[in-house]
Amino acid sequence: MGMLRRMFWDLVCFIELLVSTLVHATYALNIFLSAVWIDFMSSFTSSPQENARISPVIEADDSETDNRERSNCVMVRSESDDHKIGYAGSFMEGHEKAPIVLVHGIFGFGAQKLGKISYWGGAEKRDDRVLAPDLGALTSIHDRARELFYYLKGGTVDYGVERSEQYGHSRFGHTYHQGHYPDWDSKHPIHFVGHSTGAQVIRLLQNMLADKTFPGHEDTSADWVLSCTALSGALNGTTRVYYDGIRPEDGRSMKSVSLLQVLRVAVLLYEWLDIPILKRYYDFGFDHYNLQWHKAGIRGLVDTLRNRRGPFVDGNWVVPDLSIHSAVQLNKKLRTFDKTFYFSYATKGTKKWFSRWTLPSSVLGTHPLLFIRSLQISLWRHPRELPLPYEGYRDEDWLDNDGALNTVSQLYPRVPYEHSNCELGTDLSSLKDGQVLQPGIWYYTTLVADHIFFVINRERAGVHFDVLYDNIFQRCRKQLRPSLKSS
Incomplete structure (x- = not known):
């Protein structure tokens, strides 16, 4: 039997x-063939110049830095802890035109790939100073962070001596003869928006900047990052990878x-x-x-x-990096910096049925690619015979998900310890009464959506797509500086 x-x-x-x-x-084949077909058809209706996808090289505007004055350093006590913030007042002065860099997630692609198909559903066209780099679709979070730096600053990608020897690959990679934002520094910082694993790539990059790990660039600092926005961000790993084949014994093999x-x-x-x-x-x-x-x-x-x-x-690729085990080890090293603004938009496509079972909330509202995956994540239970991935782990905390990532993982960095955080309302256009944004705190909200609701296909999200990206871009452009002045 x-x-x-x-x-x-x-x-x-x-x-x-x-x-x-x-x-x-x-x-995957549908996306690929669609890109080829669109390119083929457009070749009959437009000139070669119109078909070329060129990422603009953004140069700093002199008005962004030279005319600003810094106020005295002040300390602000948040509701949750004694959180110190750096320069208040005019710290954001003159940065309304800072570039916004969109960092794609696993299996993603930038503006240089898949013809006219946009990973960001065309959101990069909503602002004239947006960059959408093409990074490794399956490379590790570390390698993508290195690639992102040189994409922006220019030069040959340097993965590091120790790293290349440890994993048996070349130390150097692609050469960017012209960086896409060569003036990038503490006086010309950048807004970053990361989807899925792109959020961890941004966080690791900022820590690399703070630790000055890029040869020939000894002046880097965390201040090069003005704001970090995670959209369905893999901030704490996902139980999904254990279903796909990562062993829960170690989170890598x-x-x-x-x-x-x-x-x-x-x-x-x-x-x-x-x-x-x-x-x-x-x-x-x-x-x-x-x-x-x-x-x-x-x-x-x-x-x-x-x-x-x-x-x-x-295990030097992205999927092992997405296990809870790996997230715990990575988060031990990653800091939240007191001059950078942090935002997180978590997505949730499940609900509790009959007050008992957590299951996908809708059959038609969930992308077919993600429905079964959402169900699997909802049913995942950590093997009882194995040690827990972190102290305090509970299966019930990890049941809600968006078909790819557990919702609890997307809110803010929380394993192995919680970073300063504050919940925003679901109304993306406004703050709570009396609420003032402060740097160094993760502001998060939860949206009803699956993992790819706000990427690839704008038509799926409809007006919700426009509201979300308008909120993100407007916050980068107009809301951060005034909020600091009011503090």
Whole structure:
């Protein structure tokens, strides 16, 4: 009887793996073919100049810095703790035109990829000083943070000596002969908006700036980041990765049979084939591993497929970074800085049914790609025989989700310890009565939406899309400086 039960569950798991593989492959192929088709059709209706997607190089306006004066440093006591803030008064003076940088999440892409399809649903066109960099779609949070710095500042991406030796890849990557914001410094800071894993990329980058880890740039500091906005941000990891194949024993290694193993093989073959027209549309970002056929050869392909070399051997890619275990270790190092404004928009697509079960709130309102995933996250329970990922972990805290990330993870950095935080109302256009924004505190709100409601397809969100991005951009442009003056 026990053997029959085991065979039944093995069959269920196999069917689940097959369905998940088909759903994800179909969705990815649909996006890719749509990009190719749109480009093909537009070639008959517009000139080559109109088809080119060029990321503007933004230069600092002299008025942004030179004419501002700093007031005396003051201390403000928040409701939750003795929180010190830095320069108040005119700290934001003159930064209304600071660039806004949109950092995509896992499987994402920037303005240079997938033809005319926008990861941000066209939100980057709502302001004339917005950048949408293309970073590695599956590379680790660390590697993407390094790439983001050089994308903005210019130069050759330096992943670091120790890092490259530890994971067996080249130290240097892509060269940006012209940075997209070469004047970037403490006098010309930037607003960052990160979706999903993009939020952790921004946080890690700011800590790298504070620790001066970029060779030849000894003047970096946390003050280079004016504000950080997390949209469905993976601030504390997700239980989703354990379903996909990450072992809950350590939060990094992969199960032998899983969706992630299918993904691993597909990515390695894609990278090895190195077909230019395909890479022009989409790139996973592993060029620094030299996996291409003309560099690795047949033997190199066999070694990577047998998991003897490459990014998947030691977990130097983004999915292991998304486990709760990895988030705990990363968050131990990441600080919230007292001159930067922090905002978080969490998304939730579940509700409690019959006061008992947490399940997806709507069949039609959840993207087909995410419905089953949302159900799986709602049913996840940490194995009783294993140590908890952090002290105080409770399964019930991690049930609500948006189909990709647990809602509790998106609110603010909270494991292994909570950062200063304050809840905003669901009305995005206004603050609570008497509420004054302060730097160094995570302001968060929860929206009813799935994980990709505010990206890729603007039509799905409709007016909610416009309200959200108008709120984010207007806050960056107009609300932060006046709020500081009033303090």
